[in-house]
Each structure stands twice: as structure tokens, then as C-alpha cells.
Amino acid sequence: MELRKLNLKKDKKGSIEDIFFFMIMMLGLALFIIIVIYAISQVTDELKKTELNDSAAVRSMFTESDNTLDKLDPVYLIVFSGLIISIFIVSFMIQSHPIFIPIYILLLGFAVIVGVIMNHVYDEFVANADLVTIAAEQTFMLTIMDHFVLILVGVGVISMIIIFAKPFQGSRVWQRK
Numbered sequence: 194m195e196l197r198k199l200n201l202k203k204d205k206k207g208s209i210e211d212i213f214f215f216m217i218m219m220l221g222l223a224l225f226i227i228i229v230i231y232a233i234s235q236v237t238d239e240l241k242k243t244e245l246n247d248s249a250a251v252r253s254m255f256t257e258s259d260n261t262l263d264k265l266d267p268v269y270l271i272v273f274s275g276l277i278i279s280i281f282i283v284s285f286m287i288q289s290h291p292i293f294i295p296i297y298i299l300l301l302g303f304a305v306i307v308g309v310i311m312n313h314v315y316d317e318f319v320a321n322a323d324l325v326t327i328a329a330e331q332t333f334m335l336t337i338m339d340h341f342v343l344i345l346v347g348v349g350v351i352s353m354i355i356i357f358a359k360p361f362q363g364s365r366v367w368q369r370k
Contacts, residue, residue, distance in 0.1 A: 208287055208356055209300040211280045212349050216304065219341070220311045222272060223334050224318060226265045230327050233262060270333040277348055284355040291357050301349040308345040312338065 237255050315338050319328035328335060337344065 208284060208289070208352065209297055209304065209349075211283055212301065212304045212345065212352065213307070215276050215280060215348065216308050216311055216345065218276060219273060219337065220315060222269060223315060223338055226269060226331065226334065227319065227324055227327055230262050230265060230331075231324060233258065234327070266331045266333050269331070269337070273333075273337055280348060280352055281355060284352040285359070287356050288359075289356050294353070294357055297353050297356070301346075301353065304349060305342060305345055308342050312341045315341070 237258055241252075241255055319325060
């Protein structure tokens, strides 16, 4: 019997790029949800004022629309959790040498600086008088975005630990032939 190495893809993406993707997704999704809630609320409020929409079915539809908007905050939490779990899974799958730890730390520092800027963008966006009440009602989103930089640091450090603290670095997968 002969043992041979599995042909592993050498161009796996991951690690610190995932942190940047995470930041962009969380900010983009937060802004998108706030805009959607604001726009739909404005449209339904104006439609409720017309006489054409004065039936029980239409009022029921508007109530369901408002109930659906309330479910967008848990969606944000689910996407947040899913992205963090996927970052940890991908970090485990990456094979890397510990000599790259300083580069990872520098890039993580840059990611934190970009995260501070993104957090400021979110704060300025929700400071708008029309959007402040909508943003305040989104409890999960508000909590995550208030602690955005700490979450980035935590996810980045845990990802670094997972990437660089694995035993059997290098070619560790063998297949019998």
C-alpha cells in the first residue's frame, strides 16, 4: 500500500479577508434594513390616509406589513451569527505558518481602524432625525453596532488563534491507495 498526499488547493481564501467582508456586510445590511423600514413605513402611512384603502382587508395588509418589518432585526442577528461562525470555520480550514502572525496583526489593526470609520458612518447615518427612532427600535442591530469595534477585535483575535494554533501545520492529510 502506498500513501500519497491529497492535492489540496493552495489558493484558499480566508482569514483576514473574511474580517473585512464581515465589516462591509454588517454595515451594509444595517443601513439597508433601516432604509427599507423607513421607506415602507412612509409608503404605508401615506396609503393609509387615502379613502381607497379603507377596507378591512387593506388594514389587515398594513398590519401584516408592520409585523414583517419588526422581523428584520432578528434577521440581522442571524446574519451576524452566521458570518461569525463561517469566519471561524474558514479559519480552521486555512493552513498557515506562524511566521505570518505579525502580518495578520498589522492587517487586523488596519481592519480595526476601518471598523471605527464604519461605526462612525453608521452613527452619522442614524443621527438623522427621521431615522433615529427606527434605529432605536432595532435592539440587536443597535447593540451590535454600538460594540462593533470590540466585536471586530474579538472575532479577529479568535480567528487568529484558530488559524495559527492548529497542530500538524502543513501537509497533514494522507490517503491510502
